[in-house]
Amino acid sequence: MTDPAPENGIVLTEEQKRRRRARSIAIALTLGALVLLFYVVTIVKLGPGVLRRPL
């Protein structure tokens, strides 16, 4: 006697997959914007001094 095949659990519909992709892209864009913001603010706050620090 063989065990019944395990169920697949949650299966996303095409619409749910589309929305998940849209959410993922929005998170990626937000993280990219934050990286850019932190970079620019670092330059603004430290100015040329950002390159003149003891190693």
Next chain:
Amino acid sequence: MSLASQGADLSRPIEAELAGVRLQPSSADVADYVALMKPRVMSLVVFTALVGLLIAPGHVHPVIGFTALLCIAVGAGAAGTLNMWFDADIDAKMVRTARRPIPAGRVLPGEALAFGLTIGAGAVVVLGLLVNLVAAALLAFTIFFYVAVYTMWLKRSTPQNIVIGGAAGAFPPMIGWAAATGGVSLESVLLFLIIFAWTPPHFWALALYRTKDYARAGVPMLPVVAGTVETRRQILLYSLILAAIGLAPALLQFAGGAYLIVASVMGVLMVALAWCLKIAPDAEVMEQQAKRLFAFSILYLFVLFAVLLTDHDRAGMLGWISGFGP
């Protein structure tokens, strides 16, 4: 301890496993998350914060100013999200709010809670690290006040909910001022007081033509608890207070003559509309007048702050512009 070691049958669907917790895939679109942040409220928050930032003395670099506004906007979005998370039960009972993402079933409560806490904490930390700690502390207090004091406590327990809770909406220009100066002052307190006095007539005008909604949801708004006559009397009272406070920046020589004229005219119009609402002869006219006052109150706040921006001690504005220089 793993689920397997507790005797869980891993061949069963995952939602049947976690001690009865039913997991569901998210159906939320990006637009639903944007809606959670109450973008229309956020726009007024950003505008008033911008005015506070620009008219503050001294100068702040445009990039730092932009960062401050971004953090204030996201902080306001976090407060709106957590408000919608907590109020989902009463939102579902009101026509005006039933289509919001959580009562409509597009966003799960847990998703909204996690989203609100994450962006709220992020906004406060980034504001503290990149701008200054005073502004960050004020933003944190504002989110706490709106969510814990107003949403969780006052809103469902007293008809004075929006009088006291209105403080949360009044803090943004003070945060903008703190972002520019690192502190608070009489001028920033005046900006706070204008919005604080503006909130009751603004929201009670809305509540007057949404009374059934609030009654159905069990929210003790003033028209539900004290009736429309008392509400209209208090709207007139607060409009008089607002008109007087609106003049204060000019009387204290924080703003100039143009502001004094505009604030006087707008104040008279606000009181006149509140008076027309008070003497409305029947329910139909009252509803029309309430809608008129509600719309005008938004214009009132926008115009006052816009004029303040152009007709104040210009040191702050010039400092802002000079921030673009080397």
